[in-house]
Amino acid sequence: MFFIELEPVFNNEGFSRSVDFTLDMSDCYFNGGFPFKDSVRISGEVKNSTDIVSLVASADFTLxxxxxxxxxxxxxxxxxxxxHVLVTELNDDDNDDFIVIDSFHYDVEPLVREDILLSLPMKVLCREDCVGICHRCGKDLNDGPCDCGREYDPRWDALQQLLEDDR
Ligand SMILES: [Zn+2]
Ligand SMILES: [Zn+2]
Structure with missing residues (x-):
């Protein structure tokens, strides 16, 4: 939990308050394991500019x-x-861009945790152009072609790509 006292921010145009804490996400399951080893560092601020209160920060971590x-x-x-823009109430309830705070004594952790989980990639690749392993002999093709290469038909790659994109 990380509580921010938002009342002075909401009540004073131009006011800001720094948001700086670490978050333990070692219990988060992703990519077949628990990839968060060190805690996540959150740094930024909550500020009121022209009576719009927003949270602007960054989450830095290694997986x-x-x-x-x-x-x-x-x-x-x-x-x-x-x-995120923080509001105390919504005038127009079809706007999802605003976060409605339930209290001026606000725990920002659930919001940040959700942002981080949503930011994780659908597919994890060691590098964008990873060619993977040969499905026949199991050789890592990033190290060069294997001996099955002569019978290799690039159409299989397109099919494999379709299957992967489907997941
Ligand atoms: Zn790879
Ligand atoms: Zn092979």
């Missing part, structure tokens, strides 16, 4: 991941922007 295509282990650093 230990396994490539979905070639199964290599690697770690990657993420920096996720967090940006």
């Amino acid at each position: 230990n991941l396994t490539c979905d295509r070639c199964a290599a282990d690697f770690s990657r650093t993420f920096s996720i922007p967090l940006e």
Whole structure:
């Protein structure tokens, strides 16, 4: 939990308050394991500019991941922007862009946690052009072609891509 006292922010145009804390997400299951090793660092501020109160921060963290295509282990650093407008009530209830706060003594952790989970990639690749492993002999094709190469038909790649995109 990380509570911010929002009353002075809401009541004073131009006022800001820094938001700086660490978040333990080691219980978060993703990519076949628990990739958050170190805690997530949240840094930014809540500010009131022209009577609009917004949270602007970034979440910085490193994940230990396994490539979905070639199964290599690697770690990657993420920096996720967090940006929300906070309101005490909605005038127009079909606007999802605003976060309605339930109290001026506001716990920002659930919101930040959700942002981080939503930012995680659908598919984890060690690098964008990872070619994966040969489905016949199991060789990591990132290290070069295998001996099955001569019978290789690029149409299988297109089919494989369709199957992967479908997941
Ligand atoms: Zn890979
Ligand atoms: Zn092969």
